[in-house]
Amino acid sequence: MAGPTSVPAFIGVSMPVVFVHGVPETAAIWEPLRQELARTDVVRLSPPGFGAAVPDGFGATADDYLRWLVAELEAIDGPIDLVGHDWGGCHVQRVAATRPDLIRSWCNDVAGCTDPDYVWHDLAQTWQTPGAGEAAIGQMFGGPAEDLAAGLVAAGMTTAAAEATANADGAEMGRCILALYRSATDLPAFDWGTGLPQEQRRPGLVINATEDQYVGGPEFAHRAAERFDAREVVLDGLGHWWMMQDPKRGAAALNDFYTDLDNR
DSSP, X not given: OOOOOOGGGGTTSOOOEEEEOOXXXXXXXXXXXXXXXXXXXXXXXXXXXXXXXXXTTOOOOHHHHHHHHHHHHHTXXXXXXXXXXXXXXXHHHHHHHHOGGGEEEEEESOGGGGSTTOOOOHHHHHHTSTTHHHHHHHHHHSSOHHHHHHHHHHHTOOHHHHHHHHTSOHHHHHHHHHHHHHHOTTOOGGGXXXXXXXXXXXXXXXXXXXXXXXSSXXXXXXXXXXXXXXXXXXXXXXXXXXXXXXXXXXXXXXXXXXXXXXXX
């Protein structure tokens, strides 16, 4: 790993903000937030299988996605303000823990999943179960795209984001979902980043959307922010897709965070 770079050395350097989404979705989830963000240097990365083609030989494990994201970030002139949602947040947290030299800051909206007491949500456990997982994926992607899009809209997506997800390659997305979740059962998530020396840690922002049913509860996100020595912003009343439910509030949280970093 390259040696640490102090945050003050980043002042005056171009710093794109890079967004990474999760499962099952595409980069279209970020569009409402992008329109409200006080920046024009936005890059949206699509993990293989989730709005992007799956390369030959790509196993779609958590470690494969970590290597993919590191390679993508190495190709971007930085340092980078890195933002992750859902599994994208897990990939971001692992980058912050293992390659802090690539970023100026990180933001994660599923930091609660790194809590030692976190238990995988019911759908994740289904996907992790052989047979049951395949059946659930078949039900999700086996019907008309319109039905999947309608269900995603009901869960909190915008129509545009839901349609983009429903019209993606469902077979590839489903295969990647199963491989990713099944690879992650033994990841020591609660250690991500806490073992780094203080001088190597990058400033972090934990998004605590209080109605997100997949991250263990607001107290888990709060404890994660304390554990990672990160700023916490509470988005009371918002759920898993906070960036589409109230993009103005989400963008304000990021804008304030980056303004403070710029003024250091």
